[in-house]
Amino acid sequence: MTSFRKHVGKELCLFFQFHFFLFHFLMRRGKGPGPGVVTLPALPLWLRCSHQVLLKTARGKHSTNTILLLFTYFGYIYKVQPFFLELHFYCSISFLFPSRNKMSFRSTPLALIQLLLPSAGAYPCMCQIGEKGLVELRDLNPGVSSFKRKFVGEILRYDNLEHTLRYLYEEVMKEGVTVLEDEVSPKAPSPRDALDIQSRAESLQQELQEVTRNCTSFTADLTRLIEYQGLLGALSSFLTPLTCSSPSPEPSEGIRMSSVYGIIATARIPSFELLLWRCCCGFSFLHHEELPQTFVASQTEKPVKRSVFMISYWGERIGEKVQKICQGFHGRILQCPESLTEREKLLSQLESQVSEIKTVLTQTEQYRHQLLIQAGSVVWGWLVQEFLQERATYSHLNSQFENPPSLLRTNKFTYAFQNIINAYGVASYLELNPAPFTIVTFPFLFAVMFGDFGHGLLMVAFALALLYAGKSESVRHSTNEILSMIYGGRYVLLLMGLFSIYTGLIYNECFSRPVMIFSSSWNVSAMSMSDDDIRHNSYLTLDPVFPGVFNGPYPFGIDPIWNMAKNKLNFLNSYKMKMSILIGIPHMGFGLFLSLLNHMHFSHWRDILCVVLPQLLFLSSLFGYLCLIVIFKWVYWLPINSKNAPSLLLDYIHLFMFQGGRKLYGTQEQTEKSLAALGYICIPWLLFSKPIVMYISHRRKEQRSLMSLQAEDSPLLTGCNDDSEKIDFDFADEFMLQAIHTIEFCLGCISNTASYLRLWALSLAHAELSEVLWSMILSNGLGATGVKAPFILLPFFCAFSCLTVVILLVMEGLSAFLHALRLHWVEFQNKFYHGDGQLFSPFSFKLLLNSREQTTDT
């Protein structure tokens, strides 16, 4: 027994150190002053700005932060040896968290405030609210369609302004001018400033539009001229082969060959040519040549290639057709003088025109650039204000009360854990938030299924790499869904890895190999066998009863000798199965305990007496007792008397059947009978008490109201009393509901306990899979000797490491993650958690701007 105490002390010490370090670390990282919850700290600030404010607060009761200790048992045993139990104190102590974004056990109390504002004061008030970003607004006219609300005129005005600003912003962005972005929380302009901004923005827009229009028309002119130049340049190459083949078109034959010159988009040439050929029945020639320049199409603003073409044809009618076809294909027909000298004259003319336009264009563009820089410097601030419009409508309030939203404060560490809970359901207002407990229990349950400290180290390394990578902006704000998801859960990964190292050390497995940190406490030599026997005997039985063979428990975790044992699996299975039960039942019990706290917080005394109390008694008398006898058997039954040890399974069945004849300990029969009786009594208690109590109180209420009716005939008083208290009560309904709850709970206790056995199954599967990987792959490679050994080892090692990552870390990790998730969502949370609240979403310009940026990014 002394050794037990010693071990427990050591373990506790270690664990406290670890946890304390963890919390200390968190605390250090947190900003802000000491504890203390301040709701709506900035309230008076914005109240000042509006005239005639009537303030009505319905301030919620402040919850005191309770310190809760969660006990998780974790026992292990050497075959039938004195055990050693350690207690881990997982203290999610709220005051150790940084106070500003600290996670609390309940959502932060909120106040429902009714503001009565004159319409003139509504705007500045809403501005202040939006800047502070601390208040969630209620839409009190949800049925009214958006354009029938009070401030429609203003909204439309801001709509226009938004349109103007968006135009400016896009132009600025297109030009690549940097916009001055404010990181600090944006300020909304006052209504007078808003008008000012509007007029300035509009004049800027007009100016910009004009300049842009000029720019585009100049560019179009320039393109046209360049095309013309290209045509004239290309013409010489068209005409020379023609003149060579037929030196002079002979007018005497009566056939006059005419030509049309023009420009057309290169992409349309093939069908153009085909159509020409079809329509003109071959009486036309098409020459074309692509221009080297790339032009910008006027409508789509995409780059296009254009070609110069020359069509030669005979006959008037065909000429008409050719003209029409050119028109149809958006070809531009240009006049072209036939003689070389005229052409050259024209070319030089064009040259000068081009240079003129170019200078004008550069000047215009410079001006435009300046305008845009000017716009860029102010546009960001203006963008803020467009968001006012949406919310201005909410400012006329009526009184109405709905379920308040839950404000759950998180920081970057607790964020991911809170998300795990929120994925199931957001805590109702002031309901106990399971997230703080999840921070410890989730990685722990994961690690029980993923116990291998080699794998844990890899996971920790990965999480640390993520933390390090988080320094760069691109990773933090990545739009890649998978990356951002993994990055969001980086602290979960870190804790999962750390806990896996811990459980891996207890299972004594590192890539399925045990590690000899201390020497084994089993001794073969004490068996007093001959050396020959030991060497040639394939089955050696080490009997712990034999003095000197077993020297007390291994200092920490499982003795490495078990890895060589033939009955390793038998031993581990029994150990892990009991461990699962020892973890699961307290976990569920803790859930019930939280439900008790919940009801106490809301002062639901009837529920505590009629529901929670019988539930707690049922669970602890039948299932808690199971935990106790498991531990008792570990402690009490030593190797010497282990042959006579009773079977726990049979004992437990006898407990339910009220049968006797057991010998685990002396007063077992009486104890068990009374416990079973207590458990059985709990069922009718749970089933009947609540409906009956409800029925009685309902009857009493009815009688009271009847008496008051008889006593005084004032219809005014009784009328208002009755309305609030007349609640429809149907005994049969209540009874059915309670019956369903009872059946669910009682069966749930059994099935949930069985469900916790997944801890055993998954850790077994993980251990076996890594064992297989080691023995089938890497040990083959390690077997090689000599010079060639490295070359043989290399491919084996590659395969081993790849498979380790893919199967053991990713696949097994995901499956353990899912099962841990399920254990939390179903087995733990269904004991106390409703999760039908909604998140607090404050009206804040900053959030609105962020969400806007995200939508524009994607």
Place this chain on the structure above:
Amino acid sequence: MPFSEFTFNVDSGYLEGLVRGFKGGILKRTDYVNLVQCDTLEDLKLHLQSTDYGSFLANEASPLTVSVIDDKLKEKMVVEFSHMRNHAYEPLAGFLDFITYSYMIDNVILLITGTLHQRAISELVPKCHPLGSFEQMEAVNIAQTPAELYNAILVDTPLAPFFQDCISEQDLDEMNIEIIRNTLYKAYLESFFNICNQLGGTTAEMMCPILEFEADRRAIIITINSFGTELSKEDRAKLFPRCGKLHPEGLAQLARADDYEQVKNVADYYPDYKQLFEGVGSNPGEKTLEDRFFEHEVKLNILAFLNQFHFGVFYSYVKLKEQECRNIVWIAECIAQRHRAKIDNYIPIF
């Protein structure tokens, strides 16, 4: 191909998912109720913003007109359609192309009629449906006769096979254009019907009723519209698409019909169509025959979404979207012209 549903998702699963997503964005009855309440086109814009259309009108300058709305509605539909077309494999790609052919026919006819009335081609092109535009479209006006139209222009387009029945040396006058349109449509519908039958499976099962109805509707409308024109009964009979339920007895009777009552009598033999003719009239509370046909078409198209692994959903989506455009434009017109009496005459889809 038998059991094609097993392999359908390999090539077309993504697009079917997409089109079903798009279908979710089609305006519901409640949306229409809200739209009808609008007082100005700006209100309409505000309302459409809260639907799947989002901010599709956000960058339009302030005095909004119905034609701008119409263009933007069409543009959105064309963007969606061309996205699907660009990601489609055969045979879906061919099927989607076939959907556009009907718009191509409309465009060709529009352009020819326009040129006949001495309109400039640049004025006509914006009126064409963007889904049916093709490269040679704008050169259509050079043709003087149907033969020329075919030989020079349409021979390179997918419309060529439909055109073979109407090659003649006659001039293009209004009557002939109408005949060409209906002949083209007839050939188009019949070959679309055949293609759907060749595709077989659920596609045929879903598409055939829609196309049958389309064919019968055309036959009935052609008959009704031909009363009082110089179109002879023999010519009229040639224009009836022969893939509907009316074929062959109903069509033969339609060919003999002289007035509206006789058409109605023909429809009485077919329970589906008999229903449509009931309650038709121009009095308040009654609907026009055209609207009744549209309603029936919408009903058939909605049915296509009840089955999976077939191409009918794409056709139905395009048709429903077209109907939605018509509805919104109708409501917008009523609002713009302050003519609220008939604003409820749109055809709700879901």
